[in-house]
Amino acid sequence: MCGIIGAVAESAIKPVLDGLGRLEYRGYDSSGISILSNNEIQTIKARGKLNNLKQRLSMQALEGKCCIGHTRWATHGKPNETNAHPHQCGQVSVVHNGIIENYLELKRKLVQWGHHFNSSTDSEVVPHLINHYLSQQMTQEEAIEKAITQLKGSYALGILINGSSNNLYAIKQDSPLVISQGNNGFYMASDAMALGADSAKIYYPKDNEIFQLNSHEIKLCGNSINKKIHYINNQNSAKLISKEGHNSFMEKEIFEQVDLLKRLSVNSHANKYSTINFKELKKITIIACGTSYYAASVAKTWFEKYAHILVEIDIASEYRYRSPIVTDNELAIFVSQSGETADTLAALRYAKSKKAQTLALVNVANSTIAREANFTFEIYAGPEIGVASTKAFSCQLAIFYKMAIEAAKQRELINNAELKQLIFSFAQLPYIMEKVLQRCTDMKAMAKKICKYSNVLFLGRGALTPIAQEGALKLKEISYIHAEAYAAGELKHGPIALLDEQMPVLVIAPKNNLTDKLLSNIQEVQARNAPLFIIGDKSIREYINLQEDDFFELPPMPEAILPIISVIPMQLLALYSAQILGKNVDQPRNLAKSVTVE
Numbered sequence: 001m002c003g004i005i006g007a008v009a010e011s012a013i014k015p016v017l018d019g020l021g022r023l024e025y026r027g028y029d030s031s032g033i034s035i036l037s038n039n040e041i042q043t044i045k046a047r048g049k050l051n052n053l054k055q056r057l058s059m060q061a062l063e064g065k066c067c068i069g070h071t072r073w074a075t076h077g078k079p080n081e082t083n084a085h086p087h088q089c090g091q092v093s094v095v096h097n098g099i100i101e102n103y104l105e106l107k108r109k110l111v112q113w114g115h116h117f118n119s120s121t122d123s124e125v126v127p128h129l130i131n132h133y134l135s136q137q138m139t140q141e142e143a144i145e146k147a148i149t150q151l152k153g154s155y156a157l158g159i160l161i162n163g164s165s166n167n168l169y170a171i172k173q174d175s176p177l178v179i180s181q182g183n184n185g186f187y188m189a190s191d192a193m194a195l196g197a198d199s200a201k202i203y204y205p206k207d208n209e210i211f212q213l214n215s216h217e218i219k220l221c222g223n224s225i226n227k228k229i230h231y232i233n234n235q236n237s238a239k240l241i242s243k244e245g246h247n248s249f250m251e252k253e254i255f256e257q258v259d260l261l262k263r264l265s266v267n268s269h270a271n272k273y274s275t276i277n278f279k280e281l282k283k284i285t286i287i288a289c290g291t292s293y294y295a296a297s298v299a300k301t302w303f304e305k306y307a308h309i310l311v312e313i314d315i316a317s318e319y320r321y322r323s324p325i326v327t328d329n330e331l332a333i334f335v336s337q338s339g340e341t342a343d344t345l346a347a348l349r350y351a352k353s354k355k356a357q358t359l360a361l362v363n364v365a366n367s368t369i370a371r372e373a374n375f376t377f378e379i380y381a382g383p384e385i386g387v388a389s390t391k392a393f394s395c396q397l398a399i400f401y402k403m404a405i406e407a408a409k410q411r412e413l414i415n416n417a418e419l420k421q422l423i424f425s426f427a428q429l430p431y432i433m434e435k436v437l438q439r440c441t442d443m444k445a446m447a448k449k450i451c452k453y454s455n456v457l458f459l460g461r462g463a464l465t466p467i468a469q470e471g472a473l474k475l476k477e478i479s480y481i482h483a484e485a486y487a488a489g490e491l492k493h494g495p496i497a498l499l500d501e502q503m504p505v506l507v508i509a510p511k512n513n514l515t516d517k518l519l520s521n522i523q524e525v526q527a528r529n530a531p532l533f534i535i536g537d538k539s540i541r542e543y544i545n546l547q548e549d550d551f552f553e554l555p556p557m558p559e560a561i562l563p564i565i566s567v568i569p570m571q572l573l574a575l576y577s578a579q580i581l582g583k584n585v586d587q588p589r590n591l592a593k594s595v596t597v598e
């Protein structure tokens, strides 16, 4: 992952530091900058969060017109200052996002040529290679071109060279990169969101095009720029900074969901969904990672139930390695908040190579996945900063719900009354969600109890099994409490062996046709003295004896929207547990929001 940024502007350090703040979601174990100051490359790095770097920089008055910066998520080499980027060799300094897969081989060769390495990263080979070719009297462009022909793997690179002219170069292969022209300077970054208000024009480079940013222009080396220019809304980046009075971005994003769903239910994108011919489809395959995968798992239940379409779901990192069968009339849907997840992107490319029709469901409109799919639907969640995904999940579900209705309509498998009911249920959604959020203090009480344990088992049934899985994922991601989830019927096939006084079980228990079966599972839990917590319908309490704090009531609601509503208490539980335990809610250890490496 990692975030990279570069600027050629008056006081280039400011846009770079501001951009690093916006890129921290890609990694935050160390950061660093290189700046061309008084004809010398100055590199300053610090371990830990960006604030540590800022503190260091505040102690020295560095100025310059050419600057690159990096925020790291460690792949090769521990998260320490030596391994932090930029990496420098002679007059070449480099920031890198991606993985150089053949770095050991290259390093061996460079050591034989007399190069000395400081870090244990894969990235450090890049400045060494460029420097090597520069020392052979190649021009800057030639040296970069020659160096990248040696690299295997994925990379987005920002390269600063202190030479007869001072230039910043940017180049990518299979990693995200944007190039931007502003009124006051030229920029490059991992994504458009990192760029500040000065950047209006955005270029999306193709693999291995070498861009030179100098004080006069952006030059595509060897060619003139003749590319499609995408305009971004500059307001987005400015708005990002604010938590709007909340303790964390995640908290803000959880409470924002009501408004987002109100907007989604009023805004009919029905015309867009009708561009897909669901009638002729034989199969839908939905592919994603992490939270987006759980959205796919819920979507499967809706497509099957309402539109009678065969749906296969897969984890992106598995899909292309298992020789999947792509049939005629198959729609492959790729779900990704960021639109940049390397595994999901690779799976999309695989499906396209097998001639599947591809659809991207993304939050970031101009992301790589959005640009490469045949169709793209946005989820309109707005920028999500908390690393643990919340509002993107409910918006993904909302769009899937609408798609399933459209599919059912086209396949004429639903009568008018049922259709009206599904639409009406969707319109109620934000108001029911509001009621759940109003009970957030009840969840604080439950979190207080749950976070005393080291393990939690989550149970659900049907479309709520993926919600239990999402709940377990949220809890472990930000509170570091070990949590697993099962379909409740699976309890007796193994996990029941874990139950004792130290293994709390949290059950999502709505009132529906499976309630009786679920009640039996709950009895099995209580019989083994495992502490029981329930998120469920009021009526469940008639059957189960529970303390006030151990029950979170879900308001009455139509069955169809249960998954979208019942994830809210799960998100709150994770949030409050992490808060009580004093963890960093927005930037949990070892994680990054956008995973652009395999």
Ligand code: G6P
Pocket: 289, 290, 291, 292, 335, 336, 337, 338, 339, 340, 341, 344, 387, 388, 389, 591, 592, 593, 594, 595
């Ligand atoms: C990372 C994030 C998760 C996210 C997953 C998929 O692991 O930490 O929160 O669900 O990537 O990301 P995507 O952007 O493709 O939805």
